[in-house]
């Protein structure tokens with residue numbers, strides 16, 4: 001087995017350049033996947049990420065009907081709740097583009113209602129199982145080995161170094177079997193969430209982190225310059241030939257020593 005490739009860090013002078021370059025990167029990945037197999041499988045996060053995807057809006061190169069979208073993590077709240085990652089993505093992206101509704105795979109709204117009515121973990125287990133089945137349906141016998149191989153996973157990083165809903169010191173960091181897991185004790189509210197696990201993230205063909213703003217500078221310095229500290233975002237190292245990219249602005253990268261790679265639009 002080859003060692004995972006080193007992260008590729010692309011830093012941009014400002015948010016507009018970051019957003020445009022990210023859109024070009026995503027469209028190129030989409031073209032490769034669609035040419036090869038007729039579809040593009042993507043996992044998206046919440047937080048600040050959905051807004052950074054607005055460079056895709058109105059771009060003729062985006063073939064929305066070929067996208068199959070899952071959530072890298074989701075909060076156990078109704079899909080129209082202000083804390084829902086699906087709601088956030090709908091506000092910033094899905095409502096502004098022509099993606100077919102059935103191509104965006106949400107957690108099951110009926111199961112959310114049941115989970116909201118009780119504190120029992122069984123209901124969360126059921127939601128995680130159902131979402132895993134949805135993934136199996138999409139990937140089994142096609143783009144999966146033991147784990148699904150997403151064409152692209154888009155991640156954010158919190159100030160504490162968490163990514164998706166994988167938090168420092170949490171037992172879920174060692175999950176090596178499940179595709180989808182739930183947590184009931186997220187240190188960042190809301191406490192109850194669903195997340196893709198590290199094996200899924202690290203089997204992707206490409207993972208792209210997106211981070212901007214000076215408030216991420218210390219975090220990026222630790223994640224990229226001191227990976228030995230083991231922050232969750234540092235543990236994203238896709239198995240070869242997978243590759244991890246960092247799309248950041250200069251403010252977020254201001255304290256990072258790690259070498260930059262110029263971004264080339266081809």
Ligand SMILES: O=C1O[C@H](COP(=O)(O)O)[C@@H](O)[C@H](O)[C@H]1O
Nearest residue numbers: 045046047048049156157158164
């Ligand atoms: O709670 C979450 O936080 C992370 C990071 O959010 P950001 O606002 O600092 O970018 C996000 O990627 C994740 O999807 C979300 O559930």
